[in-house]
Amino acid sequence: GIQVEQSPPDLILQEGANSTLRCNFSDSVNNLQWFHQNPWGQLINLFYIPSGTKQNGRLSATTVATERYSLLYISSSQTTDSGVYFCAVGDTNAGKSTFGDGTTLTVKP
Amino acid sequence: EAGVAQSPRYKIIEKRQSVAFWCNPISGHATLYWYQQILGQGPKLLIQFQNNGVVDDSQLPKDRFSAERLKGVDSTLKIQPAKLEDSAVYLCASSLPVQTQYFGPGTRLLVL
Numbered sequence: 001g002i003q004v005e006q007s008p009p010d011l012i013l014q015e016g017a018n019s020t021l022r023c024n025f026s027d028s029v030n031n032l033q034w035f036h037q038n039p040w041g042q043l044i045n046l047f048y049i050p051s052g053t054k055q056n057g058r059l060s061a062t063t064v065a066t067e068r069y070s071l072l073y074i075s076s077s078q079t080t081d082s083g084v085y086f087c088a089v090g091d092t093n094a095g096k097s098t099f100g101d102g103t104t105l106t107v108k109p
Numbered sequence: 110e111a112g113v114a115q116s117p118r119y120k121i122i123e124k125r126q127s128v129a130f131w132c133n134p135i136s137g138h139a140t141l142y143w144y145q146q147i148l149g150q151g152p153k154l155l156i157q158f159q160n161n162g163v164v165d166d167s168q169l170p171k172d173r174f175s176a177e178r179l180k181g182v183d184s185t186l187k188i189q190p191a192k193l194e195d196s197a198v199y200l201c202a203s204s205l206p207v208q209t210q211y212f213g214p215g216t217r218l219l220v221l
Binding site: 004043 | 142144150151152153154157164165167198200202207208209210211212214215217
């Protein structure tokens with residue numbers, strides 16, 4: 001099956017800083033999502049982005065499907081951005097969904 | 110629009126007991142997923158339904174786990190008998206085919 005690698009595994013920032021999270025995947029995919037898991041465990045979808053670039057406020061994402069990676073940008077980080085960010089991809093052949101192990105982001109005031 | 114509903118939210122059982130989790134997806138979502146999330150890891154897909162048919166169950170431990178989605182709407186995931194290593198959060202998600210997945214709040218299971 002598809003392998004999904006996220007980096008870095010942990011990231012500590014001061015409030016106001018910018019960051020880039022990366023997701024690499026090993027094969028062709030037909031969908032890709034970025035999620036934020038808050039401290040209460042709720043997974044909240046940020047972007048559905050199998051290709052191209054999208055922006056939503058301080059967050060933006062870019063997926064380059066031909067090179068098998070996606071990037072999540074967080075600008076002017078806030079303490080409420082803390083949590084775990086997951087990338088999940090869908091297998092082109094079977095539609096099976098695979099998550100990476102996440103990036104744990106801590107934003108300090 | 111109501112989100113994905115799951116119950117119970119928490120469950121504590123002893124090993125070798127049975128347990129069942131329930132999920133009601135967003136109305137109109139044909140695809141339903143069950144994931145297992147162990148502390149410190151990403152969610153692992155256990156089973157994926159399209160309407161009431163199984164799309165993928167390759168990572169479902171079929172000797173002890175079972176799932177059904179009767180009438181293509183809500184779904185039940187069962188563990189029988191439970192082992193210590195089944196302690197995890199069980200997440201249900203739903204989507205339109207090959208579209209954004211929406212997650213429920215999860216069920217936290219502790220097996221003693």
